[in-house]
Amino acid sequence: MTTTSQPPSYDEYTAGQPPSGSALLEVEDGLTMNQRTRGRSAWTGLECFAEKLWAHLSALYVLWFISFVIACCAMSQANKNKAKIHSSSSSSSSSLSHYNHYASRCEMFPNLLYGDDVISFEGHHYQVIGGNWAKITWRTAEQDAWSRCYDGAPGYLATIESEEENAYLQSQLVYHHGYQVEDQAWIGATDMTTEGSFEWVDAWGVGDTFYGPGVTGHYENFQQGEPNENGSEDCVAFNQYGRWNDVNCYKQLQFFFVEFDA
Ligand SMILES: [Ca+2]
Numbered sequence: 637m638t639t640t641s642q643p644p645s646y647d648e649y650t651a652g653q654p655p656s657g658s659a660l661l662e663v664e665d666g667l668t669m670n671q672r673t674r675g676r677s678a679w680t681g682l683e684c685f686a687e688k689l690w691a692h693l694s695a696l697y698v699l700w701f702i703s704f705v706i707a708c709c710a711m712s713q714a715n716k717n718k719a720k721i722h723s724s725s726s727s728s729s730s731s732l733s734h735y736n737h738y739a740s741r742c743e744m745f746p747n748l749l750y751g752d753d754v755i756s757f758e759g760h761h762y763q764v765i766g767g768n769w770a771k772i773t774w775r776t777a778e779q780d781a782w783s784r785c786y787d788g789a790p791g792y793l794a795t796i797e798s799e800e801e802n803a804y805l806q807s808q809l810v811y812h813h814g815y816q817v818e819d820q821a822w823i824g825a826t827d828m829t830t831e832g833s834f835e836w837v838d839a840w841g842v843g844d845t846f847y848g849p850g851v852t853g854h855y856e857n858f859q860q861g862e863p864n865e866n867g868s869e870d871c872v873a874f875n876q877y878g879r880w881n882d883v884n885c886y887k888q889l890q891f892f893f894v895e896f897d898a
Pocket residue numbers: 827828831832865868869870871882
């Protein structure tokens with residue numbers, strides 16, 4: 637009976653019974669105990685590294701997924717807002733951008749009135765800003781009007797579209813506590829885009845042409861002989877009688893009317 641001498645297994649070595657006098661015992665595959673021990677340690681270290689790497693990658697994936705979901709929600713909401721504004725107006729993209737700029741500000745600060753009273757007439761809301769001591773150009777008045785908010789709506793220089801509205805604003809001007817005879821007020825009319833064609837500049841940044849070649853059917857109240865483009869006159873002043881005159885946009889007047897669509 638022939639017996640084959642089998643080398644001890646790794647477990648037998650680790651069971652504490654290595655052959656005597658052999659710290660570097662050779663086994664069947666030619667590896668020593670030290671080599672096997674180092675291999676196992678290396679493998680265990682690799683497994684540990686892999687587990688940590690997977691844990692980090694899992695955490696990063698979760699963070700990326702949460703960011704992705706938040707970004708999708710934000711884009712969806714932005715698209716809804718854009719569609720809402722588009723559906724409410726057919727204005728050009730520049731007008732839309734102009735309006736959005738001021739509308740979003742008024743969403744955050746619905747009532748920026750700077751201590752001035754708001755008055756109402758037939759569903760329209762106004763402020764009469766200024767005093768005899770004031771020196772206000774049309775551009776300054778326009779920017780000031782847009783900086784104001786009432787009940788979430790941005791202000792703009794008043795657009796006057798009826799005799800009744802014009803008469804109401806005339807009375808508010810002359811009875812204003814800061815008014816003195818011959819003071820005037822800016823309104824939101826200009827022909828700076830096309831000479832001789834006057835349009836209203838409202839909260840959207842541009843409005844309807846109400847006076848000019850071929851334009852009929854719109855309210856206007858220019859005094860006799862006006863508009864006359866005397867020098868360079870592209871902005872419209874409103875006098876104590878409620879009559880209108882084109883004057884230089886950098887002329888300094890005492891008042892301006894702000895209107896809100898709220
Ligand atoms: Ca002009």
